Amino acid sequence: MLRLNHVCVAYQNKTVVTDVSFALKAGQIGCLLGPSGCGKTSLLRVIAGFEKSSAGEVAIRDEVVCDRATFVSPQKRKVAVVFQDYALFPHLTVAQNIAFGIHKQSKKAQKKRVAELLSLVGLTGFEQRYPHQLSGGQQQRVALVRAMADSPELLLLDEPFSSLDSELREGLARELRAILKYANATALMVTHDQAEAFAMADVIGVVNQGRLLQWASAYALYHRPADRFVANFIGDGVFMRARVNNNMQLVSHLGVFPIDASFGFNEGDEVEFLVRPDDIVHDDNAANHAQVMNRSFQGAHMLYELALQDSAQQRVLCLAPSHHDHKIGENIGIRLDLEHMIVFSV
Numbered sequence: 614m615l616r617l618n619h620v621c622v623a624y625q626n627k628t629v630v631t632d633v634s635f636a637l638k639a640g641q642i643g644c645l646l647g648p649s650g651c652g653k654t655s656l657l658r659v660i661a662g663f664e665k666s667s668a669g670e671v672a673i674r675d676e677v678v679c680d681r682a683t684f685v686s687p688q689k690r691k692v693a694v695v696f697q698d699y700a701l702f703p704h705l706t707v708a709q710n711i712a713f714g715i716h717k718q719s720k721k722a723q724k725k726r727v728a729e730l731l732s733l734v735g736l737t738g739f740e741q742r743y744p745h746q747l748s749g750g751q752q753q754r755v756a757l758v759r760a761m762a763d764s765p766e767l768l769l770l771d772e773p774f775s776s777l778d779s780e781l782r783e784g785l786a787r788e789l790r791a792i793l794k795y796a797n798a799t800a801l802m803v804t805h806d807q808a809e810a811f812a813m814a815d816v817i818g819v820v821n822q823g824r825l826l827q828w829a830s831a832y833a834l835y836h837r838p839a840d841r842f843v844a845n846f847i848g849d850g851v852f853m854r855a856r857v858n859n860n861m862q863l864v865s866h867l868g869v870f871p872i873d874a875s876f877g878f879n880e881g882d883e884v885e886f887l888v889r890p891d892d893i894v895h896d897d898n899a900a901n902h903a904q905v906m907n908r909s910f911q912g913a914h915m916l917y918e919l920a921l922q923d924s925a926q927q928r929v930l931c932l933a934p935s936h937h938d939h940k941i942g943e944n945i946g947i948r949l950d951l952e953h954m955i956v957f958s959v
């Protein structure tokens with residue numbers, strides 16, 4: 614449905630997006646995730662046609678809409694954008710806002726479509742309200758269906774939850790996902806918030822400094838990050854120091870672990886491997902001990918920050934059931950239970 618090949622974006626000859634390629638299938642929800650200023654919005658604007666790429670190609674439904682020789686205007690792309698601030702017209706009612714993009718249809722058809730869309734987002738009966746008479750979440754839902762009114766091929770959502778309270782965001786993200794899936798819409802969202810990306814998307818692209826580092830499911834980003842930035846950005850975790858021995862094993866303070874030859878490391882290499890909080894198991898009988906430096910109660914779990922008893926006093930995180938109530942300063946037994954080895958050169 615959407616394909617980007619080697620897309621670059623530049624403003625006044627300064628490149629801010631470099632060589633980005635990915636594809637979104639019909640009915641999929643994608644998300645571009647990255648820190649502020651990494652180039653996510655620029656990519657979205659190029660896909661919408663508000664900006665031209667400086668190199669590469671964008672295709673929607675196998676039709677090239679932007680390359681060196683082609684530029685299809687935004688109106689002709691069958692793409693709709695939901696902006697950060699919803700941009701609902703304050704002087705129009707909910708029904709008028711939604712019907713705005715389909716005003717060329719008959720009054721009867723408009724009314725039917727508005728009713729259908731309001732029912733989709735659970736706002737039947739809200740037709741005559743004005744935007745200021747709606748909550749933030751309700752306004753966001755109206756903005757979504759207004760964008761969907763003319764049945765676009767592709768929906769683009771630019772930080773759609775950023776003006777909402779943080780407690781609301783994840784719930785609304787899950788709700789919007791259900792609505793988009795029900796409508797079988799193809800959508801691409803940008804955000805810097807990974808909880809939103811996880812709640813909404815089938816496939817997530819992590820962007821940093823204008824480059825797409827990995828395009829994969831949330832599971833793969835968390836468990837098989839392809840890059841050190843992705844490993845650090847997604848989820849919690851720390852990098853532990855280790856050395857490669859002559860049996861292709863990692864020798865670390867928390868034990869010796871085999872590594873795959875495909876990693877391409879040699880004996881004596883100094884490396885770092887990723888340790889997630891759920892890889893550290895609290896075990897009173899374990900040979901290794903660590904001191905509780907900090908703790909935060911998370912309901913079912915307690916997240917401990919622990920200092921290892923090695924010369925560097927490396928820190929690790931440990932997610933333990935919260936009924937194990939250890940105080941700051943206590944020493945507790947831990948062992949490492951790694952499912953995948955994620956190793957990077959130092």
Ligand SMILES: Nc1ncnc2c1ncn2[C@@H]1O[C@H](COP(=O)(O)OP(=O)(O)OP(=O)(O)O)[C@@H](O)[C@H]1O
Pocket residue numbers: 624625629647648649650651652653654655656805
């Ligand atoms: N119209 C413009 N002219 C010049 N530079 C721009 C323009 N728009 C964006 N930039 C620059 O391009 C880079 C990428 O910006 P972009 O808005 O795409 O990032 P972003 O990841 O969406 O950031 P945020 O999450 O803060 O919105 C930034 O360095 C920004 O300053």
